């Protein structure tokens with residue numbers, strides 16, 4: 001078996017136990033064999049490869065529990081038309097180059113066969129969550145459903161769990177619950193179709209809130225705010241207040257109540273099946289999420305830093321969820337990069353600062369998510385979380401929260417699977433190398449050609 005030595009590492013091993021300096025990590029085959037104080041390279045004269053880490057940082061391969069567009073099949077829990085395979089493989093490359101070695105695809109309607117084909121095409125480990133419960137399927141069909149084949153529809157959540165799906169999720173979504181998906185996708189599409197004007201996600205979001213409020217309710221309609229949003233989006237004279245109201249309402253409301261009910265239904269099914277349920281946690285769904293938090297089921301509250309929360313509301317809600325043993329997840333979204341959807345890290349940083357965060361994921365953010373290591377870098381530099389704790393939130397904590405997602409992964413320890421990231425300690429998102437199952441898949445920041 002091939003032996004590789006990672007020479008002279010600073011190690012953050014995923015267990016939130018500090019930083020080890022000057023260690024060598026010996027990998028045999030796909031397993032971490034030994035971690036020892038740094039030796040001279042002559043000690044390793046017989047090995048196949050010595051990777052000079054030179055004091056850079058080694059972490060576990062990251063485990064991301066909230067991704068979309070990472071498996072062949074319908075996109076999003078609204079069953080939207082699938083992305084081309086080439087785009088999905090490119091998305092997986094992006095995650096891999098960012099240091100992620102395992103992802104949970106929470107699109108929810110992908111079949112086991114399509115997942116197997118995905119995993120055959122890419123070294124990153126992809127697992128499935130299913131959202132194919134009766135109410136969630138109905139919500140998808142009402143909101144979109146354009147990408148659902150007969151096979152997708154027939155592949156129920158029960159079938160999916162039988163075939164190895166590790167969770168139910170994403171239950172509720174921005175696409176069925178009037179969240180980000182409505183703002184970055186469905187509302188701009190319909191406005192463009194009617195007026196020819198392209199509006200931004202933020203303009204669509206403002207319009208949506210003017211019509212339905214942050215918590216999504218027809219009674220929140222605010223005529224003046226809608227008028228202002230129309231002007232802001234350069235739609236004056238092209239769209240009346242009534243038309244704007246109709247567009248937003250027709251996109252968001254038909255699926256909304258059934259999608260909300262889907263949260264309760266899926267929690268019951270997850271409880272019966274003994275798998276966690278990963279839910280869309282946002283202002284619009286917070287009451288139902290708080291409700292299922294009381295049940296005897298592992299609830300993962302996805303993207304609990306959702307931009308629909310105001311700061312105090314988001315913090316208090318997360319506190320209450322934690323009291324009930326909910327796993328509070330935060331997503332990187334596009335907090336620091338594109339900022340097409342989110343605007344700044346206030347809630348995210350406050351959640352770190354108050355010790356409310358269990359796991360860190362990316363979510364999709366309209367295809368512009370920030371890397372997990374970038375967000376950890378910024379949060380550590382801002383002093384709101386320690387590096388070992390933050391790395392654990394993106395590795396061991398995730399593996400522990402979802403049994404079966406990443407067995408024997410998430411910790412750099414002897415006997416563990418050799419999924420590791422080598423990155424710069426002073427710029428964590430500057431990933432140098434990524435090792436999956438003992439094989440170097442990213443070198444010098446670039447994906448190794450897959451021909452080998």
Ligand SMILES: [Zn+2]
Pocket residue numbers: 170172173174179279280281302303
């Ligand atoms: Zn979501």
